[in-house]
Amino acid sequence: MSDFNNTDLQSHFDENGYIAINPLFSDNKIEEIKIELTRYIKEVAPKVPDHHVFYENKDDKSTIKQLQQMFTYDDYFKDLIENSSIREVAEIVLREKAEPQNLQFFNKPPGIGKPTPPHQDGYYFMLKKHNAVTCWLALEKVDEENGCIHYVRGSHKSEYRPHGRSNVLGFSQGITDFGNDNDKKNTVSFPGEPGTFLIHNAKTIHWAEGNKSRTRTRKALGFIYYGESAEINQEAHDAYQEKLKKEMKEKNLI
Numbered sequence: 001m002s003d004f005n006n007t008d009l010q011s012h013f014d015e016n017g018y019i020a021i022n023p024l025f026s027d028n029k030i031e032e033i034k035i036e037l038t039r040y041i042k043e044v045a046p047k048v049p050d051h052h053v054f055y056e057n058k059d060d061k062s063t064i065k066q067l068q069q070m071f072t073y074d075d076y077f078k079d080l081i082e083n084s085s086i087r088e089v090a091e092i093v094l095r096e097k098a099e100p101q102n103l104q105f106f107n108k109p110p111g112i113g114k115p116t117p118p119h120q121d122g123y124y125f126m127l128k129k130h131n132a133v134t135c136w137l138a139l140e141k142v143d144e145e146n147g148c149i150h151y152v153r154g155s156h157k158s159e160y161r162p163h164g165r166s167n168v169l170g171f172s173q174g175i176t177d178f179g180n181d182n183d184k185k186n187t188v189s190f191p192g193e194p195g196t197f198l199i200h201n202a203k204t205i206h207w208a209e210g211n212k213s214r215t216r217t218r219k220a221l222g223f224i225y226y227g228e229s230a231e232i233n234q235e236a237h238d239a240y241q242e243k244l245k246k247e248m249k250e251k252n253l254i
């Protein structure tokens with residue numbers, strides 16, 4: 001490829017902790033992804049382990065809220081995370097090879113889709129360095145009503161904020177002291193059309209409202225990449241994942 005101006009992308013990313021490309025993908029590509037997603041939900045998700053398929057209401061299969069690790073279960077999504085311009089942008093801002101870690105579906109079903117608590121992804125990643133990014137692709141129109149993403153500009157330049165259990169399935173931790181003057185002053189919201197693409201630093205604070213619409217969903221895909229030089233604290237990471245799985249089962253959430 002590419003049409004990207006790498007220097008501009010890097011300086012914007014380094015300064016703000018995120019970039020928005022509006023849109024990264026054409027309407028046709030988004031339609032194709034949505035068709036593949038529908039196929040995945042119908043044919044693949046029923047065979048995926050419980051801890052990788054979350055519902056707002058476990059007894060109502062129409063309330064799917066998150067699908068985890070989609071690229072490990074399906075070739076279409078494997079190709080999307082490995083061979084698309086999404087990875088290209090990740091490598092530009094990371095300035096090294098980007099290794100795919102997760103491909104997630106994030107939905108907020110109408111009326112019941114819960115808020116995404118303010119958090120920093122790196123807090124869960126347990127990396128020794130923080131060279132990791134999350135990309136986010138809107139599959140439909142997103143705005144304040146159905147729960148668009150908000151970033152706190154420049155928040156990647158500070159240390160991690162304290163996190164505590166959030167009680168929101170799929171987002172186990174939220175920042176406990178969120179909402180100070182700096183957070184408010186630097187919050188930027190990202191409404192957009194289908195195909196809107198966001199990428200953020202692992203330390204950038206982000207959050208979203210719940211879905212207040214009675215009729216519209218809020219569908220998006222998330223792509224996590226670590227820089228190839230990232231060192232994972234694997235033991236701590238695996239222990240945390242096991243603990244979460246156990247808790248979700250105990251609470252009958254999955």
Ligand SMILES: O=C(O)CCC(=O)C(=O)O
Nearest residue numbers: 106116121134136208222
């Ligand atoms: O889609 C959302 O509401 C949250 C996404 C998110 O937190 C992420 O991609 O890291």
